[in-house]
Amino acid sequence: MQKTMxxxxxxxxxxxKEFGDFKAVDRISFEVNQGEIFGFLGANGAGKTTAMRxxxxxxxxxxxEATVAGFDVYKQQEQIKKNIGYMSQKFSxxxxxxxxxxxxxxxxxxxxxxxxxxxxxxxxxxxxxxEKEVKKLVGDLPLGWKQKLAFSVAIFHxxxxxxxxxxxxxxxxxxxxxxxxxIYEAAASGITVFVTTHYMDEAEYCxxxxxxxxxxxxxxDSPANLKARFHTDSMDEVFYQLARGAKRTAD
Amino acid sequence: xxxxxxxxxxxxxxxxxxxxxxxxxxxxxxxxxxxxRTLLILFGLPIVQIILFGYALSSxxxxxxxxxxxxxxxIHTAQITEKIxxxxxxxLQPAVxxxxxxxxxxxxGSIKCALxxxxxxxxxxxxxxxxxxxxxxxxSDPNTATTLTNYLQSIINSYQQQLNPNAKISYEIIPETRxxxxxxxxxxxxxxxxxxxxxxxxxxxxxxxxxxxxxxxLGTMEILLVSPLKPVMVLIAxxxxxxxxxxxxxxxxxxxxVFLLKVExxxxxxxxxxxxxxxxxxxxxxxxxxxxxxxxxxTAMLISxxxxxxxTLILTGFMFPLENMPVLFQLISHVIPSRYYYIIIxxxxxxxxxxxxxxxxxxxxxxxxxxxxAIALRKFKTRLA
Numbered sequence: 001m002q003k004t005m006x007x008x009x010x011x012x013x014x015x016x017k018e019f020g021d022f023k024a025v026d027r028i029s030f031e032v033n034q035g036e037i038f039g040f041l042g043a044n045g046a047g048k049t050t051a052m053r054x055x056x057x058x059x060x061x062x063x064x065e066a067t068v069a070g071f072d073v074y075k076q077q078e079q080i081k082k083n084i085g086y087m088s089q090k091f092s093x094x095x096x097x098x099x100x101x102x103x104x105x106x107x108x109x110x111x112x113x114x115x116x117x118x119x120x121x122x123x124x125x126x127x128x129x130x131e132k133e134v135k136k137l138v139g140d141l142p143l144g145w146k147q148k149l150a151f152s153v154a155i156f157h158x159x160x161x162x163x164x165x166x167x168x169x170x171x172x173x174x175x176x177x178x179x180x181x182x183i184y185e186a187a188a189s190g191i192t193v194f195v196t197t198h199y200m201d202e203a204e205y206c207x208x209x210x211x212x213x214x215x216x217x218x219x220x221d222s223p224a225n226l227k228a229r230f231h232t233d234s235m236d237e238v239f240y241q242l243a244r245g246a247k248r249t250a251d
Numbered sequence: 252x253x254x255x256x257x258x259x260x261x262x263x264x265x266x267x268x269x270x271x272x273x274x275x276x277x278x279x280x281x282x283x284x285x286x287x288r289t290l291l292i293l294f295g296l297p298i299v300q301i302i303l304f305g306y307a308l309s310s311x312x313x314x315x316x317x318x319x320x321x322x323x324x325x326i327h328t329a330q331i332t333e334k335i336x337x338x339x340x341x342x343l344q345p346a347v348x349x350x351x352x353x354x355x356x357x358x359x360g361s362i363k364c365a366l367x368x369x370x371x372x373x374x375x376x377x378x379x380x381x382x383x384x385x386x387x388x389x390x391s392d393p394n395t396a397t398t399l400t401n402y403l404q405s406i407i408n409s410y411q412q413q414l415n416p417n418a419k420i421s422y423e424i425i426p427e428t429r430x431x432x433x434x435x436x437x438x439x440x441x442x443x444x445x446x447x448x449x450x451x452x453x454x455x456x457x458x459x460x461x462x463x464x465x466x467x468x469l470g471t472m473e474i475l476l477v478s479p480l481k482p483v484m485v486l487i488a489x490x491x492x493x494x495x496x497x498x499x500x501x502x503x504x505x506x507x508x509v510f511l512l513k514v515e516x517x518x519x520x521x522x523x524x525x526x527x528x529x530x531x532x533x534x535x536x537x538x539x540x541x542x543x544x545x546x547x548x549x550t551a552m553l554i555s556x557x558x559x560x561x562x563t564l565i566l567t568g569f570m571f572p573l574e575n576m577p578v579l580f581q582l583i584s585h586v587i588p589s590r591y592y593y594i595i596i597x598x599x600x601x602x603x604x605x606x607x608x609x610x611x612x613x614x615x616x617x618x619x620x621x622x623x624x625a626i627a628l629r630k631f632k633t634r635l636a
Contacts, residue, residue, distance in 0.1 A: 056477050078479060086477040090470030096285040097278065108274030109478045137285075163477075 007034040008067075009161050009192035010055060015064035017050050024050040026215035027064065034160075037183060037193040039203050042212030043243050048196050049165070051212070055194070056163055057081045069160040082110070085154035085162040085191075089169040091146045093153070095139030099130055102138055103153060110157035124152050144175035148182060155186055162186065164195040168202065180205050200235040211242045218242050271480070275488035282462065283492060289458060297450045297500050298507065304442045305512045312398050316362035317341045318353055325373030331410050335366070340402050357389055364388040364399045376414075432602050443508045444596035445569025448589040450504060451497055451527070451534050452563045457555035459493050459538030464551040467542075482631050490535045497531045498524075517603030523596065526609070529616055530592040534559075536623035537588075543630040563589040591616045 010032040017025040025047045032038045042048045053059045055068050057077035066073040069083040093102050100121060107117040125134055128148055133141060138149070147167070155162050164183075168176045180202065187193050195206065203209050203223060210220040219226060219242055223235055230238045283289050317335065321328045336343045344362050347353050356362045367385040369375075376382040386403050388396040433440045466472040475485055501524070508514040516523070537559060545551045564570060566584040573584055584590050591612040598604040606613070 058476060081477060081479040084477070086474060088470050088473055090473075092470040092474045094278070094282070094469070094471060097281055101278070101281060105274060105278050106474075106478075108271060109475070109480055111268075111271065111479070 009034045009069060011067050013065045015066050016062050017054060018062040023215050028217045030210055030217055030220050032192060032194060034192055035187055035190050037187050037206045039206030039209035040194060040196045041203060041209055043246055045248050046212040047215040048212055052163060056084060056086060083160045085159040087150050087154040087164050087167055089166040091150040093138045093146060093150055096137055098135050098137055099149060100134045106153045107156055112157060120156060128152060143171060147171055147179060151182055155191055161192040161194060166196055200239060203235045211239060213243055213246050214248050272488055276491055279488060279492040293454060293496055296453060297504050300446050301504060301507045304446055312340055312395060314342045315340060315399060316344050318344045318347050318356050318362045318365045320347045320353060320367045322370045323368045323372035327373045327376060328368045334406050334410060440514055440601050442569055443514050444593050444600060445567060447504055447596060448567060448592050449563050450500055451531055452559050452589060454497050454500055455493050455531050455534030456538040456559050457552060459489060459535055460541040460551040460555055461548050463489055463542035464545055464548050467546060468548060486539060486631060493535060494531055501527050516600050518599035522599050522606060526595050529620060533588045533616060533620040533623060536620060536627050539627040540623060543627060562587045567593040569593055588616060588619050
């Protein structure tokens, strides 16, 4: 993996977000390389969502610095938004729009031209094997298809970074496995993947992971190194050892 | 034309991207036309409302059951009975012979009023020059009871005049009444403006708020916020389809009112449209505001219905006269936008008045609209930060 400064997709330095006296995010610092699959772990209420909202250009930090795709989180939110993709655990597609209409809509929102949308959607439908489903309403698709479609839509405009917020909730293990194949493909094509998850087997799929506890990043390394450091062979144990010191209760 | 080639080309993004807006609005129309529930509310409701208010909920009195207990059986009672029978207001039930029967019929609802002639009705009338007659009405609905007794009294009075055609009263005052703006006493006139206000409240306020909240529930709003779309754009794109649909509804209601209910539009149709667009925007702003403070479709619907529709129904004066309400309610009615719209529409449509007579109400409505829009936009933005 390249680790030159020019290839950093995300850089955080002492990033802090306070709500009154409460430090939701407490001076976190980390870097994510281009094309890396970065797992962003933490118990509920550890501050993951708050940090992610800042990185997505949805909220301003209280102090510290951060750049996403080379753009400043204070001054260049619009630029950040253009260069990232986002997918949430709800898969966020319109149920009463067809597969193709959903793709066209999101393509339009990101300002793609009609020929671009046409070409890419044909390609996408072919890759996903959704030829028979293009005219079907998304509400009638099985959950696994929706998830794949949601991910494809999130990277449809070829963003530099894609943020995945617990993208595999409620999906069976086989579908989850297939979904991670898609993530690997995206990463191989140069898209940086920033993913939160509660599944420790998924954490193993990441190149590097960070574990947040009470608003702070307590550990950041590759899954193998973390396991060695905590003298265990399961990520579950690593996570448990780090998170059990947490004072905050889940929100 | 001269070319200014030395001007630097600044690629400046317009605040509202028309192409993007079109993509967004098309999506909103897909939502509307594919959701049966929405469609039903949108186009079923106005038609049902118009027909319901026009025919079923009529306050006019017609074909009311009446029982007559005739203890005299003479020429006079027969003639009065015939007069009542021939009137379209009453429907004569089989004659009764005692009070118990009358009471029984009141109880089972077959009659709403009764008339009792005493034994010597005709004889008294001729001999003493005065006879008594008893009118009984079901006053569980006081308005109808009053109307019925008035009708009966006038029937009796007219028979009395028929008896003494030569009787001359020395000083007679003959009131000549005119029912202004509605000479034929068409009951539809009063409620049509009210129904229009009500429909706008439902279509624009309730449906818009539900449409925005649905995106929150689905999680698609999150995606839109993360995208480069501007918040203003999201609001405009949500509002425009419902503005268009509301206007279509307005036309449907007007057409139904004119051709089905025989309501005559006396004022300027252009002014009606302009005022309606203003009021629709008020409703849209309200809907957007509601959607900002609620998280579920049910809550949004409930707030729109309870908080917006009920006041429109009760506090605009189209169902119940505002003047009769307690002062507190009269005060509350001043902050209800539909009250002003109702006055405007009534004045323009039914009285044929011009803008000169409704500018005050228009101003109030415009002020409300601008403030509501400002608050809705502000709330939407703060939620983003």
